[in-house]
Amino acid sequence: MPRKQPITVERITDAALEVVATEGYDALTIRRVAAVLGTGPSSLYAHIVTKDDIDELLIGRLYAEVVLPEPDTGAWREQLLGVYTQIRDLYLKYPGVSRAALATVPTNLETLRVGEGILAILLAGGIDPRTAAWTRDALSLYVSAYALEQSLVQLRRRDPDQDWVLSHDELLARFRALPAERFPETRRHAADLISGPAPDRFEFTVRLLIS
Template identity: 85%
Template sequence: MSADPRQRRAARHAQSATENTAVAPRKRPITVERITDAALEVVATEGYDALTIRRVAAVLGTGPSSLYAHIVNKDDIDDLLIGRLYAEVVLPEPDPAAWRRQLLAVYTQIRDLYLDYPGISRAALAAVPTNLETLRVGEGILAILLAGGVEPKSAGWTRDALSLYVSAFALEQSMVRQRRRHQDQEWVLSPEELLDRFTALPADQFPQTRRHAADLISGTAHDRFEFTLGLLMDHPRPEAG
């Protein structure tokens, strides 16, 4: 054995490094599933605005280039996210006698899934669905509308309108919840404050708003959600001649 303590120390470190290399666990491979998991984690904890390929890569402990072997771009992640959420949507067997109630139940599921991940409904807006789970839900919604006697073109347009409204509703709710966390966001008013402001408006300029202020602010968010979906379901666009 060498009498030089520095040599013995160097040898000890070299042995330790070799041992650590031998027992160190291999990195888990990057997969589409792991990318989707990491993207959902980002949205759940930081909001949709924080979602970038670089941020997802950081959660996975890798670089952005590693992700490009599995995805095309940020839009691809959006498609994966919505597909993952839609995989949880339970579709009923279409019932002509209950089609409105069935549609409301399906879209309520979608709304609630969106609300679990702040701002994620933006990923569904203006996007062409390619994920099979997204297409599965779209097929189920179309089947319910057709079972209710809605003509094919009207059914397609109604489905688009319903989906757009639900995405926008969830986005608005997410924005309000986020802004309520900041005390400086004074424009997020309680119903009582809003009623006071409406009834304090000049009567000569805002007679209808003052007179009907209580009606204008009435109802919960869910009440208004059901009301609007009912409007869209009850008044599909007539088929063109």
């Protein structure tokens, strides 16, 4: 009979990522992670206590992949956009995982490493420390929310019972069918309201916050 692999933090994190990648973040529980590992929940408690611990492990694992540039006073805006684009793409690989970032106070060393790098880029741009700190917070919240919205839309598009996700043309038609006396600007600017692919809107908003 083959000997069972020991339960480790790395294996718990691997299993948690597998659950999120295949079933979505809503399916992530200690019991589900234990099932993937072929064990019972009590076997995990030597390494984790609550689901918050799993959230922290997940975000730490993703942030370990983020490549931080050496802060450059002449290119700090592009550097920020680059770092947050990496974070966005990592979140989008695992549907809903950005909720874990919204729910945890960063204490994982990899999460702190990325936060330190972002702060250093802002400070290199000549931003005063408090403004840099609040800007980092605002950008991080936006990126998490953006990724969560995109993930929810993708998950619901896979569900045949979900009919609220409208196509571009359907949404445009609905806006233009609104009563003109109550929604004159929405009707007039309907095409602008729904224009642009999601990545373009993402870059626009990050640049707007940075500016």
